[in-house]
Amino acid sequence: xxxxxxxxxxxxxxxxxxxxxxxxxxxxxxxxxxxxxxxxxxxxxxxxxxxxxxxxxxxxxxxxxxxxxxxxxxxxxxxxxxxxxxxxxxxxxxxxxxxxxxxxxxxxxxxxxxxxxxxxxxxxxxxxxxxxxxxxxxxxxxxxxxxxxxxxxxxxxxxxxxxxxxxxxxxxx
Amino acid sequence: xxxxxxxxxxxxxxxxxxxxxxxxxxxxxxxxxxxxxxxxxxxxxxxxxxxxxxxxxxxxxxxxxxxxxxxxxxxxxxxxxxxxxxxxxxxxxxxxxxxxxxxxxxxxxxxxxxxxxxxxxxxxxxxxxxxxxxxxxxxxxxxxxxxxxxxxxxxxxxxxxxxxxxxxxxxxxxxxxxxxxxxxxxxxxxxxxxxxxxxxxxxxxxxxxxxxxxxxxxxxxxxxxxxxxxxxxxxxxxxxxxxxxxxxxxxxxxxxxxxxxxxxxxxxxxxxxxxxxx
Numbered sequence: 001x002x003x004x005x006x007x008x009x010x011x012x013x014x015x016x017x018x019x020x021x022x023x024x025x026x027x028x029x030x031x032x033x034x035x036x037x038x039x040x041x042x043x044x045x046x047x048x049x050x051x052x053x054x055x056x057x058x059x060x061x062x063x064x065x066x067x068x069x070x071x072x073x074x075x076x077x078x079x080x081x082x083x084x085x086x087x088x089x090x091x092x093x094x095x096x097x098x099x100x101x102x103x104x105x106x107x108x109x110x111x112x113x114x115x116x117x118x119x120x121x122x123x124x125x126x127x128x129x130x131x132x133x134x135x136x137x138x139x140x141x142x143x144x145x146x147x148x149x150x151x152x153x154x155x156x157x158x159x160x161x162x163x164x165x166x167x168x169x170x171x172x173x
Numbered sequence: 174x175x176x177x178x179x180x181x182x183x184x185x186x187x188x189x190x191x192x193x194x195x196x197x198x199x200x201x202x203x204x205x206x207x208x209x210x211x212x213x214x215x216x217x218x219x220x221x222x223x224x225x226x227x228x229x230x231x232x233x234x235x236x237x238x239x240x241x242x243x244x245x246x247x248x249x250x251x252x253x254x255x256x257x258x259x260x261x262x263x264x265x266x267x268x269x270x271x272x273x274x275x276x277x278x279x280x281x282x283x284x285x286x287x288x289x290x291x292x293x294x295x296x297x298x299x300x301x302x303x304x305x306x307x308x309x310x311x312x313x314x315x316x317x318x319x320x321x322x323x324x325x326x327x328x329x330x331x332x333x334x335x336x337x338x339x340x341x342x343x344x345x346x347x348x349x350x351x352x353x354x355x356x357x358x359x360x361x362x363x364x365x366x367x368x369x370x371x372x373x374x375x376x377x378x379x380x381x382x383x384x385x386x387x388x389x390x391x392x393x394x395x396x397x398x399x400x401x402x403x404x405x406x407x408x409x410x411x412x413x414x415x416x417x418x419x420x421x422x423x424x425x426x427x428x429x430x431x432x433x434x435x436x437x438x439x440x441x442x443x444x445x446x447x448x449x450x451x
Contacts (some may be wrong), residue, residue: 054186062193069200076200076210083197087190136201139208140215 004049004107004173011171012064015041020071030155035146035153040161041068041078042129046122047084047171049105054090061086074137081133085125092128096121107173110166122162127155246315250279250431277394279431280304281315285331289424292361294338296322298430301330311392315429319422320344320386324432327419332432338364338424344400346418347387351377357399357418364424366403369416373422376414378405384418391441395407434450 017042023125028036045061052060065082093108096117103112110118134150135141180350181188202212232239246404282300300306312321322336323344335342341360346369347354355372369384388395398421405416435441 014232040363055181055189058186058193062197065197071209074201076197076202077205080194080197080201083190083193087186090186139211142187150352 012044015044016067024123035150037154039158042085043162045126048089050102057086060063077136080136081129084128084132092124109173111170123159130155196206212252228403234408278434282430289364294336296334296336302327303329305430306332311396311433312430313430314422317422317427321430345387346384349383349385365420367418374412391435
């Protein structure tokens with residue numbers, strides 16, 4: 001029990017630090033192609049234990065997003081996307097529920113459910129997170145084409161990082 | 174109460190989600206410049222549409238009130254025109270011009286967009302070149318007493334003006350009680366206050382003195398109300414007062430204006446340019 005909490009606290013800190021100190025300053029597209037942002041911190045929400053209560057999940061989403069916002073200096077933008085991602089996670093999990101159902105003592109990791117399942121699940125959440133984030137960032141659907149482009153390019157780069165993370169650390173919890 | 178707790182336990186995630194998203198949007202709009210502008214523009218365009226519709230209905234219902242106020246307005250306009258004619262009379266006498274004439278003519282217009290909270294504000298009115306409006310004509314309030322600004326650019330049907338609340342504004346003004354004159358400028362911080370500068374230190378000022386246009390420019394007729402003195406002081410060693418003038422015009426609610434045309438503008442311009450050629 002306490003193992004899970006400690007692991008998640010460390011993951012929270014690690015991902016936020018990685019996001020704001022390293023990934024924030026990487027601009028893969030260069031000045032002419034400002035469409036790629038590497039966003040990995042939602043992985044914290046993706047990997048929270050299955051039995052996490054829904055309201056706690058949403059609250060943690062807010063805390064996570066707010067921390068990232070403080071360093072990006074975009075108060076509310078990342079937080080709103082994280083809150084959204086945390087909110088829809090149970091519904092996404094319900095869609096991809098395996099035949100035997102979930103063991104609620106597990107966390108939704110590659111280690112427990114296999115790479116195929118994890119990839120589909122994480123990709124769905126990450127994509128929706130990015131889409132929500134870039135929508136709030138633009139704050140208007142007038143540039144819907146731009147929003148989609150940013151979402152897709154950022155998604156392709158970020159999901160690779162998420163998978164690498166799974167193989168490097170291979171977390172149980 | 175028990176029901177409420179029950180509701181939260183069952184739908185806690187949703188309630189938390191809605192609450193936190195509202196909080197996030199509040200943070201977004203309050204802390205991010207780009208999103209903030211989009212938000213306020215959207216709110217403004219929605220409220221503009223609503224106001225427009227309401228105006229249409231209200232105008233139809235209140236026709237009798239409008240007629241009343243038009244009559245009052247006419248009476249005031251007549252007085253205004255007399256005022257203009259008086260100056261003309263002196264002119265005419267001194268140069269023995271035989272025919273009578275008008276010096277200032279007024280044309281009513283409606284403000285269709287207005288800003289007061291920037292450091293350089295602007296106002297748009299619904300009269301333009303087609304109605305004889307030209308740049309550098311003066312604009313004064315119709316439903317409220319006071320100077321509004323000076324026309325800067327005209328299109329066919331609309332004109333943009335530099336209001337009093339603009340850092341480039343400089344209008345010649347005088348104190349009604351004793352005639353000391355100076356310039357009105359705006360420091361860019363308060364939409365209800367302007368500064369009057371260049372008033373010499375031997376002028377005798379009192380709080381509450383009325384400040385009006387001096388008539389030393391070709392743009393405004395003399396005696397148009399500007400405001401009253403709020404405070405005044407003098408920098409040590411300076412020969413001029415710095416005066417805070419509380420505006421008589423409330424820029425956040427002004428709606429109808431008159432555009433002032435000086436019939437002798439061209440003649441005066443020629444005179445001045447002839448002088449500068451010498």
